[in-house]
Amino acid sequence: MAIDLHHIDTGGEGVPLVVIHGLLGSADNWRSLLKAWQADRRVIAVDLRNHGRSPHVAGMGYAEMAADVLALLDRLGIEQAHLLGHSMGGKVVISLARLSPTRVASLIVADIAPVAYGHGHDSVFAALRRVESGEPTNRREADALLAEHVEERGVRLFLATNLVRDDQGILRLRIGLDEIMADYPAIMGEPAGEGAFSGPVLVLRGGRSAYVTDAQLPALHEVLPEAEVQTLDAGHWLHAEQPEAFQAAVNAFLERLAD
Incomplete structure (x- = not known):
C-alpha cells in the first residue's frame, strides 16, 4: 500500500x-x-x-x-x-x-x-548505529561517533543531515534505519x-x-x-x-x- x-x-x-x-x-x-x-x-x-x-x-x-x-x-x-x-x-x-x-x-x-x-554500506550502517547508541548532544560529538567507522569527512557531513534534536536535546536519526537495513538487498x-x-x-x-x-x-x-x-x-x-x-x-x- x-x-x-x-x-x-x-x-x-x-x-x-x-x-x-x-x-x-x-x-x-x-x-x-x-x-x-x-x-x-x-x-x-x-x-x-x-x-x-x-x-x-x-x-x-x-x-x-x-x-x-x-x-x-x-x-x-x-x-x-x-x-x-x-x-x-x-x-x-x-x-x-x-x-x-x-x-x-x-x-x-x-x-x-x-x-x-554489491553490498557496500556496512561502515555507514555501523556509524549510524554508533550515533544511535552514543546519543550525542551536539554536532561535534556526533561527528566523533561517526568517525569511528567513516573516515571521509564529506560522507560524515552527509550522514549528519539525518540527525534531528529531540525534546531532551539528544540528536536522533530521523531515518527508518531498521527498515532500510532489513530490506537492504532490495535497495541494491x-x-x-x-x-x-x-x-x-x-x-x-x-x-x-x-x-x-x-x-x-x-x-x-x-x-x-x-x-x-x-x-x-x-x-x-x-x-x-x-x-x-x-x-x-x-x-x-x-x-x-x-x-
Missing part, C-alpha cells in the same frame, strides 16, 4: 520536475538546486519512505517506492512529470517509468545504472518493471565514480535505449560536488525537450 510522502513543492506552471534523493538522503539535500530551478519551472523534491520526514514502514522494494511517488503525483493532480533521481532515487524513477510510462515526460538519472550492485537490486522505457533520458555520471562504468553502458541502454550519457568531473554525489555543471546539464536537456 502506497504511503503519503513528505515533499517540497515550489509551485509554478507547466510539467513539473520531480527530484528524488538517494539512499540516506532527503529532499532537504536539494534545496539549493531547487532555488535555482524554480525560476523556470515547478519543482517537487520528495522524501522517500524511511527517509527525511516521510513515514517509516517496512519494505524498500522499487515497486513499492515507485508506487509511493505515483500516489504523490495523483494526490497533487500531476498527469505527467520529468523525473530526476540520484543513485537509489535513479532506480526509483526508472521503475516508475517502466511501470507507468505514460506518467513520465522524461528521465534524468544521476550516477546509477539499472543493475544490481535491480529496478522494478520489465522491458525498456523508450522516452527521452539523460544519464549524468561522475567521472570519478564507479557506479556507471563503460562496461555497464550496454545494460543501461537495454533498459533506457534513448539515454544520452554525460560525464561530470565528480564522484558519486555529483550534484553536490558540481552543482553548477549538474544544473546546467539538466537545464539544457529540459530546454531541448521544450523546443
Whole structure:
C-alpha cells in the first residue's frame, strides 16, 4: 500500500520536475538546486519512505517506492512529470517509468545504472548505529561517533543531515534505519518493471565514480535505449560536488525537450 510522502513543492506552471534523493538522503539535500530551478519551472523534491520526514514502514522494494511517488503525483493532480533521481532515487524513477510510462515526460538519472550492485554500506550502517547508541548532544560529538567507522569527512557531513534534536536535546536519526537495513538487498537490486522505457533520458555520471562504468553502458541502454550519457568531473554525489555543471546539464536537456 502506497504511503503519503513528505515533499517540497515550489509551485509554478507547466510539467513539473520531480527530484528524488538517494539512499540516506532527503529532499532537504536539494534545496539549493531547487532555488535555482524554480525560476523556470515547478519543482517537487520528495522524501522517500524511511527517509527525511516521510513515514517509516517496512519494505524498500522499487515497486513499492515507485508506487509511493505515483500516489504523490495523483494526490497533487500531476498527469505527467520529468523525473530526476540520484543513485537509489535513479532506480526509483526508472521503475516508475517502466511501470507507468505514460506518467513520465522524461528521465534524468544521476550516477546509477539499472543493475544490481554489491553490498557496500556496512561502515555507514555501523556509524549510524554508533550515533544511535552514543546519543550525542551536539554536532561535534556526533561527528566523533561517526568517525569511528567513516573516515571521509564529506560522507560524515552527509550522514549528519539525518540527525534531528529531540525534546531532551539528544540528536536522533530521523531515518527508518531498521527498515532500510532489513530490506537492504532490495535497495541494491535491480529496478522494478520489465522491458525498456523508450522516452527521452539523460544519464549524468561522475567521472570519478564507479557506479556507471563503460562496461555497464550496454545494460543501461537495454533498459533506457534513448539515454544520452554525460560525464561530470565528480564522484558519486555529483550534484553536490558540481552543482553548477549538474544544473546546467539538466537545464539544457529540459530546454531541448521544450523546443
